[in-house]
Amino acid sequence: MIETRQDSRFRGLAIPAEISSMIDPQSVRVLVVPAAALDRLGRFQGFSGEAERYLDGLLVPELAQFRRRREVEDDPSFKQIIPYVVFRSGDLVFCYTRGGSLGESRLHRRRSLGVGGHVDEADAEGRPTLEAYEMAMRRELDEEVEVASPGRIRRLGLINDDATPVGRVHLGVVHVYDLDRPAVTPREEGLADPEFLPLSDLRDQSEQFESWSQICIEALLGEG
Secondary structure (H helix, E strand, C coil): CCCEECCHHHCCCCEEHHHHCCCCHHHCEEEEEEHHHHHHHCCCCEEECCHHHHHHHHCCCCCCEEEEHHHHCCCCCEEEEEEEEEEEECCEEEEEEECCCCCCHHHCCCEECCECCCCECCCCCCCCCHHHHHHHHHHHHHHHEEECCCEEEEEEEEEECCCCCCHHHEEEEEEEEEECCCCEEECCCCEEEEEEEEHHHHHHCHHHECHHHHHHHHHHHHHC
């Protein structure tokens, strides 16, 4: 039996997995919002706990849209929406080293807390809405990790980091996935050296992490 995947350019067609893997990631249409819309709601630097207010104002049909990734990857007039899921079990937090198979080459070999990626048009079924975003986020999680523990997921807030080239074109939606036990296994090679570490250890090692993870560490410490 041939494994198949869906690609947004061939909606409704079954694409063999070996062909899908050859498709240029930069040609995929991803969810974006105009940066000017973020400005109208109140641009911030770092972390904001007002996820609902921002997403309710941004993920609406008149603003949210899908554009080819290559068109927006270096265009700060758009913000690409990125689900960023942090797995936590008690005081232990999941972390890993970004490998070459993950999409953002500028972050390779950096340590990270967040699991997730671009919201592509196929996963969101072509709908630039908050409901479709949630569906795409869960599909992305299923592709990247296996979670072998009961848990509860909630939105913690947003990350906007205009201090880095990557951050200037992305807006992170931070979700915390609280697990009954630390049982997360990567499905992708790009999530290398996976482990659960105490939050206090992450604070001490924060300089090894990408900027979004550093911001998350501070936000998680603030919760305690």
